[in-house]
Amino acid sequence: xxxxxxxxxxxxxxxxxxxxxxxxxxxxxxxxxxxxxxxxxxxxxxxxxxxxxxxxxxxxxxxxxxxxxxxxxxxxxxxxxxxxxxxxxxxxxxxxxxxxxxxxx
Amino acid sequence: xxxxxxxxxxxxxxxxxxxxxxxxxxxxxxxxxxxxxxxxxxxxxxxxxxxxxxxxxxxxxxxxxxxxxxxxxxxxxxxxxxxxxxxxxxxxxxxxxxxxxxxxxxxxxxxxxxxxxxxxxxxxx
Numbered sequence: 001x002x003x004x005x006x007x008x009x010x011x012x013x014x015x016x017x018x019x020x021x022x023x024x025x026x027x028x029x030x031x032x033x034x035x036x037x038x039x040x041x042x043x044x045x046x047x048x049x050x051x052x053x054x055x056x057x058x059x060x061x062x063x064x065x066x067x068x069x070x071x072x073x074x075x076x077x078x079x080x081x082x083x084x085x086x087x088x089x090x091x092x093x094x095x096x097x098x099x100x101x102x103x104x105x
Numbered sequence: 106x107x108x109x110x111x112x113x114x115x116x117x118x119x120x121x122x123x124x125x126x127x128x129x130x131x132x133x134x135x136x137x138x139x140x141x142x143x144x145x146x147x148x149x150x151x152x153x154x155x156x157x158x159x160x161x162x163x164x165x166x167x168x169x170x171x172x173x174x175x176x177x178x179x180x181x182x183x184x185x186x187x188x189x190x191x192x193x194x195x196x197x198x199x200x201x202x203x204x205x206x207x208x209x210x211x212x213x214x215x216x217x218x219x220x221x222x223x224x225x226x227x228x229x230x
Contacts, residue, residue, distance in 0.1 A: 033205075033216040035150070042220035043142075043150065048205055054218060086150050090215045093155075093164040095140075100149040 002087055002098035009103045017074040019101045021087035026067050028091030034063055034072045037100075038083045046085075047072065077103070107131040107219045109201045114224030117191055125224055127184040127201030135179040138162075138204035138214035141186050143197035143226075153199070154186065155214035162213050169195075191228045198223045 001024040011017055021032070034047040045054040047063035050070060060075040074081055082105055087098040113125040127139070141153040154165045154175040163175055174187040184201055205218030 031215065035217075037150070042200065042222055043202075043217070044220075045205065045216065045218045048216045048218070054205075084149075088150075088152075088216060093213075094166055095152040095155065095164070095214070097142075097150045097152060 002089055002096055004085075004087060004098035004101045006101060007099070009101060010105070011077055011103065012105065013077050013079055015077050017072075017077055017081070017103055019072040019074075019085055019103075021065075021070040021072070021098050023068045023070075023089060027070070027089045030066055031089060031091035032063075032065070032070050033088045033090065034061075035086045035088065036081075036083045037086060043086070074103075107203065109203060109219060109221035111199065111201050111221045111224035114199065114226050116227045116229065118230050119192060119228055121191055122187070122189045123191060123226060125186040125188065125199055125201075125226070127186075127221060129182045129184065129203070132203065134182040136208045138206070138208075139177060139184045140202040140204065140214065140217050141175060141184075142200045142202055142217065142220075144200070145194070145197040148197075151197075155204075156184070157212060157214050158208040164214065188226070191226075193228050196226060196228045198225055 003022045005020045030050045035043045037043040051063045084100045084102045108130045138157045140155045156175045172190045176185045200223045201221040202217035203219040206215040
């Protein structure tokens with residue numbers, strides 16, 4: 001089980017966002033990804049392998065962590081960053097997503 | 106450009122069946138695992154099922170195991186989800202997604218790097 005916190009994060013453009021994802025057991029081989037999801041749009045891969053940015057993802061997005069505790073950091077929020085963010089583990093089947101963190105203004 | 110286009114969604118009565126399709130283009134379909142992920146109204150993302158590049162490794166969420174069947178046709182560059190014994194709780198937006206790793210990385214399925222726009226499935230009488 002992946003637990004994301006907080007459920008909602010209220011911030012302003014230019015601020016730093018820190019999103020947490022905690023696993024109920026060690027995530028094998030650090031197989032953890034992060035996605036951004038906006039209403040009416042397909043989800044977008046941000047980070048895979050805990051800290052590798054996907055193609056085209058700006059460097060204000062960074063991932064860190066190991067074992068059971070992982071963090072997505074957005075260094076300076078841009079207006080287009082307000083969305084819901086999900087973590088996903090792929091170290092074991094069944095794959096699973098966290099419940100999501102909504103980043104809102 | 107990598108593209109995934111889902112089709113086959115719609116309104117269906119409880120207990121009936123529906124088959125989703127996902128047509129892929131812009132990449133070597135036969136080299137990648139594929140996934141189905143859904144989002145129920147007002148809820149978060151839920152993994153449904155995945156299939157590796159040669160259909161030898163398949164996984165299902167507990168909520169659909171025994172009712173849903175994932176398959177692929179590499180010659181047609183298509184992914185399928187056969188959904189039987191549908192329930193109201195299967196009502197959701199269903200996304201097809203391409204695996205990010207590729208068969209050169211490993212034998213299984215991993216994370217989703219490209220997603221389709223999705224298809225709506227509504228189960229209601």
